[in-house]
Amino acid sequence: MDNLTEANLKKLAGARSYERALGYLDAVSGVEVGDGWVTASVHGTERYEVELTLDGPDGPAGECDCPYGMEGNFCKHLVALGLTVLAQRESLPRQRKAARDRAQDLDTWLSALSKDELLALLREQVDEDRRLRRRLELRAAGARGDLSGVRASVRELLDVRPFARYGYVEYADARAYADQAGQAASAIGALTGSGRPADAIELTREAMRLLAEAVETVDDSDGWLGQVGADLAAAHLEACRAARPDPEELARWLIDHALGDYDDGLTDIDPLDYQDVLGDAGMTALRKLVVEAWRGNRTGWAEKYLMERLAKTAGDIDTVIAVHAADLTPNGHTHLLIARELDTARRPDEALSWAERGIREAEDLSAVDTALVDHLCERYAQAARLPDAVALRRDHFTARRSLLTYQQLRAAARAADCWPAERERALTLLRADAERRRQDRYGYSGWVLVDALLDDKDTTAAWQAATETGAxxxxxxxxxxxxxxxxxxxxxxxxxxxxxxxxxxxxxxxxxxxxxxxxxxxxxxxxxxxxxxxxxxxxxxxxxxxxxxxxxxxxxxxxx
CATH class of the missing domain: 1.25.40 (Serine Threonine Protein Phosphatase 5, Tetratricopeptide repeat)
Structure with missing residues (x-):
């Protein structure tokens, strides 16, 4: 509660949302205080439900179902509730204690009820709450091993039609659909728990396919379906560990799943997570399938990823390099990956050679991966090859004239004790750029000359440059x-x-x-x-x- 202050609310929301919230203080209604949380309704363009967490590990946090809040932002409605809570700060400890007492009283009352009384109460809630009834029906079907019943329920849970107003689930309805779809993973988990893991494997794979079809018609901007996919992946692994399916069949399915694009990465299953299930025979089959797939498509992202993962697991650095070398990028990024792998393997000469090759083979030095330039200059410095570092920084600056490349050239040249000459050469290029910009306003976008002189603390020259060529x-x-x-x-x-x-x-x-x-x-x-x-x-x-x-x-x- 100590972290709930006006200053923190303004910091969380930003000045603009905070100022707007001041106009919503009279729109807060139905405030309910719990132990560590407060909920309310805030009437804006529509009525929004707001929940503020008071004792989070990082200070106040909250959720609001307004469009801005659904994007994960601390919105004006949350600020309005926070300010309302602050206005009644003195009574808040009493209200929180009352909430704890109510929770304790409810637990005591439920504990005192007989089995028949609890069943009667539960049946009453099931009659009133359709979602609760569905969850319990799923648990019951899973507990008795009713595969057809669970399959029918899973298909219903993943059906987008009840949420699709015009054949498409809009952003405002996506979370509700994801909440419903998420119950499918729970149902499959219950099936595994009831001693039917083989059925759970079959049903999980079907659910993954249905989810992949559903995502095509859902505005899942916030990634809710990704969590559903992750839950299904976990349910599949759990079922496989319990059922111990045929290892070679499982290996084929895992590779087909990893290489296929039908699930849009929703489940993100890593075949190597299944090593304990696959055993030696399954892993042998898996390796064979991965190598065949990579040889058939050496530039495919999934094929490269699987091949690299297997090679790293086996400690085979040469195969890792071969995977990267088969699909070199023109900006030198792949060369950098290879150089880093070789450095980690304590093969520095080969690493340096690959880094230098990346610079030589770059199609356009202005577009080269700057991390590769940094990496190579660092290696040159470690080897006391300071002139080489200056030359690379000079070439990079010449190709990509910016304040950053100017600063990097300056640092390298000062280390090599040659900055005055390098500075004059660099400023000559920047003056020519600035003059072209002055003559043709659309021919050059940038004012690097003035930035460079300011960064050099040469204010007089910077003022002159700004006066002559603009700023x-x-x-x-x-x-x-x-x-x-x-x-x-x-x-x-x-x-x-x-x-x-x-x-x-x-x-x-x-x-x-x-x-x-x-x-x-x-x-x-x-x-x-x-x-x-x-x-x-x-x-x-x-x-x-x-x-x-x-x-x-x-x-x-x-x-x-």
Whole structure:
């Protein structure tokens, strides 16, 4: 409860959602306090159900069934409930104790009921709750080994038609469908528990196929069906461990499943998880099938993954390299994977050779995997080959001129004690780029020259470059901040220019940016000893912006 504060609510939701929540405090109703949680309804565009967890390991958390909340965000409705809870902080401990007492009273009452009384109560609930009745029917069918009954129930659970308004399950209904579909895995697990694991294997495979068909017509943006698939995969493995099916047949099914694209990766079954079930005969068959599949399609993702997994399990580094080498990417990423494998295997000379080969064979150095460049430069540094590291960084910068590649070149050149010459060469390239950008605004996207000079702390040169070839607003702001103490008049011109377009926009973030600029403008006038000019500026600004109440409030808070 100590973590539930206005500051934490604002941090969780963000300033925008927090501000919006202030308008929903009167829309919170039906607050119910439990031991560690609070639920309520919040009336917005629709009525939304909200649950706030008070004692989570990472502080407050919550769920809301509004569209924004369903995406996993801490929405304005959760903030509104949190603020409502804070408003009654003093009574909350008493309410939580009452919730614990109610739970204890219920448990005591249920424990005192006879078997007949409990059955009568359960039958009453089953009559009123269709979902509870279905869950219990499934458990009953599984317990008595009624395969046809369980199969019929599983098919019903995975049927999308009750949720598909126009032949398609929309985002708003996807979670409800997934909740229902998830009961299929529980039903199959019950079948295994009742001593029918072979039937459970058959039924799990059918359920996987049905789920794969269903996902084509479900907007599963939040991945709810992925959890259903994972539960089915776990149920299949559990059933196989109990039934001990024919190892060679199981190996064939696992490979067919891994290489097939019918389940869209929903179940994500790893054949090597079945080693204890397959035994020696099954693993031999599995290896043979994997090798055959890879030889038939050396560029297939699934084939490569299976072959690599088997090779790594066996400690066969050469086969791992062969898998990667059979499908080298043009950006050097595969070369890097091979180099890392060889480094791990303590074969550094081969690793270095593969990394260098990746650079040589890259079709476009500007698109090369930057991790490969970093890896090779690190190896050069470890081998005291500093000129080679500088040369690679220079080539990479020349091909891909950015602030990052400039910084990396600078670090390598300083380590090799040759930065002045490298800097002049690099700046010459950047000046040419900036000049082309100035002449043809659409011919070059970037303002790297100014960024590089700012990063070098060469403010005078950066200002000159910005003046001659242009700069974007964030760079001008940085320049103004840096020169304000010595050149307040120049800085003032920048701040005034940046503030003007903000006066035409609305929104709290815009207002914060504008007020920050006005504070900088005030500082410039103080340094220039022109307070009257600042007073006139603020008066004009207030007059023209008086309808923006949040801006006026923010200016008042800063004494403007």
């Amino acid at each position: 974007h607003d964030s760079q001008w702001l940085t320049l103004a901040d840096r020169i304000r103490a010595d050149r307040p008049a120049d800085a003032l011109d920048v701040y005034l220019r940046l503030a003007e377009p903000l006066t035409k926009d609305t929104g709290n973030e815009i207002y914060e940016q504008l007020v920050a600029l006005v504070l900088s403008i005030r500082d410039c006038h103080r340094r220039l000893n022109t307070p009257d000019a600042f007073t006139a500026y603020v008066t004009t600004l207030r007059t023209s912006q008086k309808r923006k109440r949040n801006l006026m409030r923010l200016m008042a808070e800063h004494g403007l």
